[in-house]
Amino acid sequence: MTRERPEVTREPEEADLRRKIGSTDVTISRETLLAQAARAEVEGYPQLARNFRRAAELTAIPNDVLLQTYEKLRPYRSTYYALLALSQEISARYDAPETGEYIRHAAEAYREKGLLAEEGSG
Amino acid sequence: MMRSKRFEKREERAVNRDTFVQEEASLGLTVMDSPNDPKPSLRLEAGRVVEIDGREEAEFDVIDRYIARYAINTETATEAMAMDPLLLARMLVDINTPRKRLVQLLSGCTPAKLCAIVSHLNVVEMMMALQKMRARRRPGNQAHVTNWRENPALMAADAAEGALRGFDELETTCRVARMAPFNALAILVGSQTPRGGVLTQCAVEEALNLRLGLKGLTSYAETLSVYGTDESMRDGDDTPWSKGFLASAYASRGIKIRFTSGTGSETLMGWEAGRSMLYLEARCLMIAKGAGAQGVQNGSISCVALPSALPGGVRAILAENLIAAALGLEVASGNDAMSSHSDMRKAAKLMLQFLPGTDFITSGYSSMPRQDNMFGGGNFDADDLDDWMIIQRDMRVDAGIEPVGEAEVLETRRRGAQAIQAVFRGLGFPEISDAEVEAATTAYASDDMPERELVADIAAADAFLDGPLTAFDVAQALQDAGFTDIAENIRGMQRVRVAGDYLQPAAILTKDFATESAFTDGNDYLGPGTGFRLEGEEWRKIAAIPQARSAEEMVPISSGKAGIALREKGTAAIGTEPEVVVALGPAFADTLDTTLCGLSHGETLREILAGIAGCGVKARIVKVFATADCGMIGHEGARLSGSGIAIGLQSKGTAVIQRKGLAPLNNLELFAQAPLLSREAYRQIGANAASHALRRPPTPVPVKVDNMARLRLIVHALLMHKREVARVQRGRAAMDMEVIP
Numbered sequence: 082m083t084r085e086r087p088e089v090t091r092e093p094e095e096a097d098l099r100r101k102i103g104s105t106d107v108t109i110s111r112e113t114l115l116a117q118a119a120r121a122e123v124e125g126y127p128q129l130a131r132n133f134r135r136a137a138e139l140t141a142i143p144n145d146v147l148l149q150t151y152e153k154l155r156p157y158r159s160t161y162y163a164l165l166a167l168s169q170e171i172s173a174r175y176d177a178p179e180t181g182e183y184i185r186h187a188a189e190a191y192r193e194k195g196l197l198a199e200e201g202s203g
Numbered sequence: 204m205m206r207s208k209r210f211e212k213r214e215e216r217a218v219n220r221d222t223f224v225q226e227e228a229s230l231g232l233t234v235m236d237s238p239n240d241p242k243p244s245l246r247l248e249a250g251r252v253v254e255i256d257g258r259e260e261a262e263f264d265v266i267d268r269y270i271a272r273y274a275i276n277t278e279t280a281t282e283a284m285a286m287d288p289l290l291l292a293r294m295l296v297d298i299n300t301p302r303k304r305l306v307q308l309l310s311g312c313t314p315a316k317l318c319a320i321v322s323h324l325n326v327v328e329m330m331m332a333l334q335k336m337r338a339r340r341r342p343g344n345q346a347h348v349t350n351w352r353e354n355p356a357l358m359a360a361d362a363a364e365g366a367l368r369g370f371d372e373l374e375t376t377c378r379v380a381r382m383a384p385f386n387a388l389a390i391l392v393g394s395q396t397p398r399g400g401v402l403t404q405c406a407v408e409e410a411l412n413l414r415l416g417l418k419g420l421t422s423y424a425e426t427l428s429v430y431g432t433d434e435s436m437r438d439g440d441d442t443p444w445s446k447g448f449l450a451s452a453y454a455s456r457g458i459k460i461r462f463t464s465g466t467g468s469e470t471l472m473g474w475e476a477g478r479s480m481l482y483l484e485a486r487c488l489m490i491a492k493g494a495g496a497q498g499v500q501n502g503s504i505s506c507v508a509l510p511s512a513l514p515g516g517v518r519a520i521l522a523e524n525l526i527a528a529a530l531g532l533e534v535a536s537g538n539d540a541m542s543s544h545s546d547m548r549k550a551a552k553l554m555l556q557f558l559p560g561t562d563f564i565t566s567g568y569s570s571m572p573r574q575d576n577m578f579g580g581g582n583f584d585a586d587d588l589d590d591w592m593i594i595q596r597d598m599r600v601d602a603g604i605e606p607v608g609e610a611e612v613l614e615t616r617r618r619g620a621q622a623i624q625a626v627f628r629g630l631g632f633p634e635i636s637d638a639e640v641e642a643a644t645t646a647y648a649s650d651d652m653p654e655r656e657l658v659a660d661i662a663a664a665d666a667f668l669d670g671p672l673t674a675f676d677v678a679q680a681l682q683d684a685g686f687t688d689i690a691e692n693i694r695g696m697q698r699v700r701v702a703g704d705y706l707q708p709a710a711i712l713t714k715d716f717a718t719e720s721a722f723t724d725g726n727d728y729l730g731p732g733t734g735f736r737l738e739g740e741e742w743r744k745i746a747a748i749p750q751a752r753s754a755e756e757m758v759p760i761s762s763g764k765a766g767i768a769l770r771e772k773g774t775a776a777i778g779t780e781p782e783v784v785v786a787l788g789p790a791f792a793d794t795l796d797t798t799l800c801g802l803s804h805g806e807t808l809r810e811i812l813a814g815i816a817g818c819g820v821k822a823r824i825v826k827v828f829a830t831a832d833c834g835m836i837g838h839e840g841a842r843l844s845g846s847g848i849a850i851g852l853q854s855k856g857t858a859v860i861q862r863k864g865l866a867p868l869n870n871l872e873l874f875a876q877a878p879l880l881s882r883e884a885y886r887q888i889g890a891n892a893a894s895h896a897l898r899r900p901p902t903p904v905p906v907k908v909d910n911m912a913r914l915r916l917i918v919h920a921l922l923m924h925k926r927e928v929a930r931v932q933r934g935r936a937a938m939d940m941e942v943i944p
Contacts, residue, residue, distance in 0.1 A: 109457035109703045117703050124722050125307060126531060126708065128273060132447075132495020133706070136454035144417060147452050148410050154445035156437050180451070186272060187444035194265045194433065196442060 111137045131179070138177030154187055156196045163198070164188035218545035224512045231475035234466065234510050234519035236322055239477035243316035245284045250277055256315040265433045266486055269443035270314070274493030279311030288316065292323035295332035295529065298730030302336055306531040310492070314485035317529070321481075321522040326555060329521045334559035335728045336528035338498070338709035338721040340735045342560030344603025345372040345535055347567035348390050349577035353382045353660075354652045355389040355627065356620040356635050356643040362393025363619025364612055365570045366401045368588075369605040371711040372423065374567050376406040378577050381661045383407045384668040385632075387420040388677065391693065392626055393619040399692035400712030402459065402705070406578075409449060411668075416458040419674025419697050422705070423459035425500050425535065425566070429490045430464070431483025434474035447494035457700030459710065461498040461533060462491035466516075466523055467506035480510055484523045492530050497708040499527050500566040502537020502556070505579070511542055511552075521555040528561070533709035533721070535563035541580050549582060550594075557594070557602045560735065562709045564602045572648045595745050601737045606748045617644040622686050629680025630672060633659045758795075758922040765796035766805025768943040775825045775937040778845030782821045783892045785811055786840025786937070789828045789930035790854040795923055798856025799877040799916055802885070808942075810882050811850060814889020820846075820896050822889075824942070827851075828935040831927040833875075834868050837861030839937055846896035850888060855923040856880055860892045871895055874904065877920070878912040881905070 118133035139147060153159045153167055165188050172181025191197045213219065228237045246254035252271035253260040263271065283291070291308065294300040309317065324332065346365040350357050358375065365373050373394050375386045387405035394401040402422045405415050415421045427446050430436045436443065446462070453460045464487035466480035475483060484501065491499050503510050503520045510516035524536045536556040543549045556564050568591075569581020576584065583591060592606045620643040624635040633656060642652050674697055681690035695716045699705055705712060707720035728734025737745060769792050778784065785808070792804040802810075808824070815822040825843055827836045837851025837859040847863035848871075856877035859870045872891060874880055884904050891901035 109455070109700055113701065113703050114454065117706060120707070120722060125303065127276070128492055128495040129497055129708065130495070131273070132451050132454060135448075135451035135495075139451055139455035142455070144413070147455070148413065151409065151445060151449050151452060154442065154448050155440055156442055156445075180448075183444070183448070187442070190265055190268050190444065191442070194268075196265065196437070 111140045135180045138180045141175040157198050160198050161192045220544040222512050231470035233479045234513050234516045235479050235481045237479035240479050240482045241315050245313050256313045270489045274489040276310040279307050283308040283311035288319040289323050291320045296328045309529045317485045317526050318482050326518050329525050330559040333525050337726045338533050339562050340724045340726045343371040343563050345563045346370040346570040348373050348375050350575040350649040352649040355623050356639040358389035359393035359619040359623035360616035360643040362390040363396040363615045366394045367397040367615045372402045374404045385664045387415045392623045395689050395692035396619040397615045398714040399695050400714050400716050425461045428463045429487045431469050431486040432474045435469045435472040443490045450494045462496045463500050465501045465503040467509035481519050488527050498533025500535035505540045507540050507542045517552045533562045535566040536561040538565040539567040542582050575648050608749045622689050625684035626680045632663045754922050765792040766803035769940045770943050772939040772941050775843050775939045780845040782823050782845045783815050784823050784825050784840040784844035784849035786836045786849050786851050787826045788853040788927050790927040795854040800880050810885035811889035814886040815893045818893035820893040824940040825937050826940050827937045828932040831931050833857045838867040848896040850892045854927050878916050879907040
């Protein structure tokens with residue numbers, strides 16, 4: 082398949098883009114992580130495979146959201162409903178059902194074990 | 204109290220500066236098998252884990268919930284939990300049970316069951332098991348690279364040397380947190396200088412850590428600490444879920460991670476609830492496994508002194524390495540934090556991982572001297588490198604460090620420092636001077652480095668972190684300055700992220716960026732003749748320590764510096780005068796010219812002759828060709844001597860005073876330790892021989908006391924004796940000799 086590539090004007094643009102987005106032009110893709118997950122499954126590493134599948138989903142999530150999500154999962158940071166909302170948002174907005182489910186499990190565990198933020202915060 | 208001087212002396216030994224405490228389970232001072240540890244149990248209901256180690260689902264704590272939901276392999280759980288722990292322990296050691304089968308079974312076990320299994324093993328059995336259960340076929344190693352002044356030229360030079368020495372991973376951290384971007388940059392550039400493919404990390408808090416990774420400055424992280432009780436986990440400001448999320452977050456950016464845990468941490472935090480350290484560590488390992496971490500660094504890590512203070516503590520640390528490996532996790536097996544004041548005790552502990560081999564023998568070998576180690580001092584550091592490499596050679600073991608020569612090290616260090624200088628210049632960071640490059644090349648420690656303007660460095664590091672520059676710009680700066688190979692290696696480190704192969708368990712990269720992991724190069728040890736064997740070129744490299752010299756170098760062929768020249772006068776006859784015969788070995792002042800104590804043959808012989816002459820006795824020099832044996836040389840001399848007294852002198856300096864009629868292996872006086880003799884001793888040997896001839900009592904010969912002489916000179920002695928033996932001419936009669944003036 083060919084497509085038009087006006088090389089002369091494109092090169093500086095690429096360099097500029099790369100500067101703006103950091104090294105994301107060589108960041109691992111969702112497909113590659115899913116392939117690594119499949120490999121891990123075959124090798125008898127189901128937990129590693131699950132991690133890679135969640136990672137595959139997280140490739141769609143911007144850096145700042147990624148770090149914010151981590152912060153919200155730390156103890157006493159979020160209410161039960163905030164975590165459920167986060168779970169739904171991640172799941173729907175980034176096509177990340179496994180991560181969404183993982184956050185929902187956390188919400189349940191935190192509710193039963195007292196790791197949630199006070200109502201009205203988080 | 205009455206004191207024993209021996210007890211008093213021993214109290215001064217380094218090992219007695221270590222702390223030792225008696226077990227007390229209620230305080231968490233038990234490494235394994237605490238009476239408070241639960242009994243193994245597991246119950247499944249419709250594929251769900253509803254009981255772990257005596258606790259029902261309703262009573263699960265946070266960690267139990269995480270382990271139940273994510274970690275335990277329910278397909279093998281029923282089978283594994285029903286098996287006798289002793290049988291599973293035997294299977295761990297059995298060379299006919301493959302690693303894969305054990306990983307399947309043990310992944311179906313609870314923490315208490317894992318502890319019950321390893322509890323049956325002694326340390327040798329644990330080592331055998333670890334040799335089989337290690338994830339990667341080839342053992343590896345990691346180095347720490349830091350310096351107190353945070354000088355980037357020195358850091359790059361140290362990283363370059365680390366890569367040259369064969370470390371698979373390099374880890375740095377900071378004294379001043381804001382220097383993190385420059386430290387990460389310096390070890391990246393240094394690490395890719397002598398070869399490509401060395402993984403690097405900068406241990407800082409998670410958000411910053413991830414940002415460094417996103418810039419392409421680091422390729423792995425091992426800052427994900429977990430603890431074995433809910434309370435200690437909470438004090439660490441995390442939950443299993445938050446750490447597990449972080450693991451996926453790193454993987455989503457193509458960054459390798461491993462978790463960190465280790466015996467003793469919960470006890471130190473005050474939240475061990477009376478459980479044994481190993482039981483809590485088994486829980487940590489199951490969190491790591493459940494999170495889908497590819498591996499862990501464990502082996503007590505920074506808490507090592509605590510389990511080491513308890514009985515069986517060092518065994519328990521090996522047991523935690525083994526449990527991690529048996530769960531299929533990569534293991535970076537500790538040996539990084541200071542574990543003892545005693546070198547003997549440190550080395551003994553090290554052997555438990557060094558000999559069986561782990562994925563990374565240390566979680567950070569301090570590549571610089573202790574004063575520059577910003578991880579709190581390394582258990583083994585730059586000063587210990589030669590010991591490490593000689594032990595590898597002794598044991599024929601690859602423990603992940605290659606011997607390299609001084610010239611090659613200096614060249615690599617200079618190039619690493621020059622490369623970071625070029626990067627700083629190219630990207631407009633504060634200048635690295637030529638003087639810094641030179642100092643970094645030869646430095647012992649950061650004290651040897653010129654001062655830098657820390658304020659300017661910090662400002663530039665901040666701007667670098669917040670700005671748009673990435674590893675690609677670093678590569679471009681290197682390329683512009685002519686460091687094309689290093690530029691290409693840094694680009695290579697970015698490219699490997701796309702494939703993600705180095706996210707696989709126990710992955711490291713070869714110099715050509717190929718992945719070696721549990722999937723591509725898994726440990727296939729099944730007894731003798733299988734698994735990783737140190738052979739061929741790899742063994743040759745480990746054996747070729749720079750200290751090892753050739754036989755020719757150690758004992759050069761006579762260079763004509765004997766300080767004396769002898770000439771044959773004719774066949775020696777039996778004397779008739781009251782003389783002392785000085786009978787020389789066949790290589791004397793011929794193919795050898797110096798004795799083991801460093802005297803030339805001329806000096807040695809002249810002292811003996813002077814000693815004889817001093818007593819008014821005549822000496823006759825005779826050379827014996829038929830034998831190289833000291834006793835036999837003396838025996839032949841005595842047979843020829845008019846007085847019946849002779850001195851036998853081997854070319855390496857061993858001497859004997861012999862009397863006619865004594866059996867060859869009997870003698871009047873023997874000076875068997877040639878390295879301990881001296882001019883004075885040889886003169887006295889001459890005088891004593893004369894005294895024997897005059898039937899006067901001899902005087903004791905002064906001999907130095909040096910118990911290490913044999914150890915130091917045994918190879919020299921052997922080589923000199925071989926030279927003497929080579930000059931033996933069986934059947935040839937002894938000759939009278941004269942000194943050529």
